[in-house]
Amino acid sequence: MLVKTYGSAVFGVDAITITIEVSIGSGNKYxxxxxxxxxVKESLRRVESAIQASGLKMPRQKIVVNxxxxxxxxxxxxxxxxxxxxxxxASGQITTEETGRFFIxxxxxxxxxxxPIKGALPISLEAVKAGFKGFVLPAVNARExxxxxxxxxxxxxxxxxxxxxxxxxxxxxxxxxxxQEGFQDTSSNDEHDFSxxxxxxxxxxxxxxxxxxxxxxxxxxxxxxxxxxxxxxxxTILPPLNLSEALETTKIHSVAGKLNAADALIKKRPFxxxxxxxxxxxxxxxxxxxxxxxxSLAHNGVLFLDELPEFxxxxxxxxxxxxxxxxxxxxxxxxxxxxxASFMLIASMNPCPCGFYNHPEKECTCSPAHVQKYxxxxxxxxxxxxxxxxxxxxxxxxxxxxxQAAEKSLxxxxxxxxxxxxxxxxxxxxxxxxxxxxxxxxxxxxxxLINEEGQHLIKKAMEMLGLSARAxxxxxxxxxxxxxxxxxxxxxxxxxxxxxxxxxxxxxxxPG
Numbered sequence: 001m002l003v004k005t006y007g008s009a010v011f012g013v014d015a016i017t018i019t020i021e022v023s024i025g026s027g028n029k030y031x032x033x034x035x036x037x038x039x040v041k042e043s044l045r046r047v048e049s050a051i052q053a054s055g056l057k058m059p060r061q062k063i064v065v066n067x068x069x070x071x072x073x074x075x076x077x078x079x080x081x082x083x084x085x086x087x088x089x090a091s092g093q094i095t096t097e098e099t100g101r102f103f104i105x106x107x108x109x110x111x112x113x114x115x116p117i118k119g120a121l122p123i124s125l126e127a128v129k130a131g132f133k134g135f136v137l138p139a140v141n142a143r144e145x146x147x148x149x150x151x152x153x154x155x156x157x158x159x160x161x162x163x164x165x166x167x168x169x170x171x172x173x174x175x176x177x178x179x180q181e182g183f184q185d186t187s188s189n190d191e192h193d194f195s196x197x198x199x200x201x202x203x204x205x206x207x208x209x210x211x212x213x214x215x216x217x218x219x220x221x222x223x224x225x226x227x228x229x230x231x232x233x234x235x236t237i238l239p240p241l242n243l244s245e246a247l248e249t250t251k252i253h254s255v256a257g258k259l260n261a262a263d264a265l266i267k268k269r270p271f272x273x274x275x276x277x278x279x280x281x282x283x284x285x286x287x288x289x290x291x292x293x294x295x296s297l298a299h300n301g302v303l304f305l306d307e308l309p310e311f312x313x314x315x316x317x318x319x320x321x322x323x324x325x326x327x328x329x330x331x332x333x334x335x336x337x338x339x340x341a342s343f344m345l346i347a348s349m350n351p352c353p354c355g356f357y358n359h360p361e362k363e364c365t366c367s368p369a370h371v372q373k374y375x376x377x378x379x380x381x382x383x384x385x386x387x388x389x390x391x392x393x394x395x396x397x398x399x400x401x402x403x404q405a406a407e408k409s410l411x412x413x414x415x416x417x418x419x420x421x422x423x424x425x426x427x428x429x430x431x432x433x434x435x436x437x438x439x440x441x442x443x444x445x446x447x448x449l450i451n452e453e454g455q456h457l458i459k460k461a462m463e464m465l466g467l468s469a470r471a472x473x474x475x476x477x478x479x480x481x482x483x484x485x486x487x488x489x490x491x492x493x494x495x496x497x498x499x500x501x502x503x504x505x506x507x508x509x510x511p512g
Contacts, residue, residue: 027062034067213481221392270301
């Protein structure tokens, strides 16, 4: 007898429908075909044990399982459940014909328990698109899958429950998750706040500009100046995720298996802080089975690279294209997958190996050659892609011991949201364009118009600092953001001057 069940395979952050055909006939061997990997080939052993543990019989006949389309490689253990349901239906132990109207996914334990799967959200979206009635999957993943409307989600704990469901011996209520109710602004619950930072008003200003325009930023300063403390508070002034961004972000974390069981939807902007020993594949994504890297997990959020020169140069260079195109393409001989990578890069570094170059009080023990070698670990093309270069100086004692209350993150955040609102209106109707940092060079020429005095100022800056064409565009983008924060319709000379000021590493005082 031939029975068809349906599941899905995830490529990148999207899913495609997979048909699981199970045929039982004369003979005594088990076969899985359709380009399965080793994990899928081993599934029949898990399925056999799970069926027996559920009090049913594994047919002692020839079983052929075909995973269609047969030219797409099938990976992972989540095909266990649809294979088991197909075998039970083909052997007459599941009597309903409803199995073909559901997506079925889940990994089986030997005792019949269901283990979590990756990518429940994109699979659920594919089930709706393909017109299926419902989705049967492990209970742990049910709330995540239920975010998608128009689909009945049934979370099961073991194979016995799945059998009872399809044989209609037990009535199961579908899991319901209201995305709008589960999705909320949780900024007031942040443990970090800018009011914790004493002094450093110019650095707070730079971070506010970066947040308002989605700009990349690097902090350069001696140890203990507060670079990491400031960077970790940046998410507290970013605008809250909207529902569309939350779904995009949740899909990526779901595919990577990084989504907590309690979280149906990611509600806060990601803040990723990888160690400097990270590999190229872990940062950009990839591996034998392609998975999203840190730059994709930071999508719609912040990627913080502390002590930037300590990262391997090859690791840093893989970010150059994603920083421009806001996506990363991973190519293999048989497939190519694309992951979103629209993130804010925030980096920090010491100015030299000892950390005290340009320090107002302490003397640097590094030779000019050592300083130059240290700074040259970061390539010019990568530095060009960072909009704001900010020099962090040590906090003065008077500021550190002051009892005067500093500005709270919530107050700064309101200004950032107002600036982002202006940008939303400016880019209305533009797909995948939401804030100033995303503007193409062509749009910069149309939107970031400056007067004659401004033209003279930026020309002089480019001649003195030797700026590239990319740096020129980024200065204009930053100046547009500064104008938005000021509520100005046009870019004024003071906005342009402040944007030029945030190019510390282009100055002659820096030997890199």
